[in-house]
Amino acid sequence: MNSxxxxxxxxxxxxxxxNKVLAHPASVDSITTSGNKEDYVSMGMIAANxxxxxxxxxxxxxxxxxxxxxxxxxxxxxxxxSKPLQxxxxxxxxxxxxxxxxxxxxxDFARIAELIASGKLAEGLR
Numbered sequence: 001m002n003s004x005x006x007x008x009x010x011x012x013x014x015x016x017x018x019n020k021v022l023a024h025p026a027s028v029d030s031i032t033t034s035g036n037k038e039d040y041v042s043m044g045m046i047a048a049n050x051x052x053x054x055x056x057x058x059x060x061x062x063x064x065x066x067x068x069x070x071x072x073x074x075x076x077x078x079x080x081x082s083k084p085l086q087x088x089x090x091x092x093x094x095x096x097x098x099x100x101x102x103x104x105x106x107x108d109f110a111r112i113a114e115l116i117a118s119g120k121l122a123e124g125l126r
Contacts, residue, residue, distance in 0.1 A: 002102050005068050008109070012064040015057040022050045022057075063112035066092055066121065067105070074098045087124025091115060 026047040070092040073081055080086060095111035115121045 008064045012061040015061045019054050019057050022054050059113045059116050062116055063109045066112050084125045091121050
């Protein structure tokens with residue numbers, strides 16, 4: 001059975017949904033301490049940790065979308081897209097092969113996420 005990108009789509013949606021929860025401001029949870037004798041705790045570190053997770057989730061969701069976009073470009077061969085998108089496609093294919101049938105994809109997504117984090121995927125798009 002070839003289900004293609006159905007489960008990655010669900011995964012990307014879950015990552016985006018988690019980001020919405022993480023977007024809740026940490027500052028609203030600040031409370032006084034020591035019986036109202038101490039200053040409010042800024043919750044700055046909590047906000048920084050939440051931001052780190054949002055960036056990670058976003059990168060992973062973009063990796064899933066990039067792999068799906070590369071697959072779509074493959075389906076349209078021998079037609080070609082724009083030069084910048086051809087370069088992005090080549091970068092994705094340098095770390096992830098075309099999907100011919102169902103396979104475990106988490107390693108592909110991780111490699112594409114690394115490509116995004118390194119800035120190499122965006123190099124050809126400028």
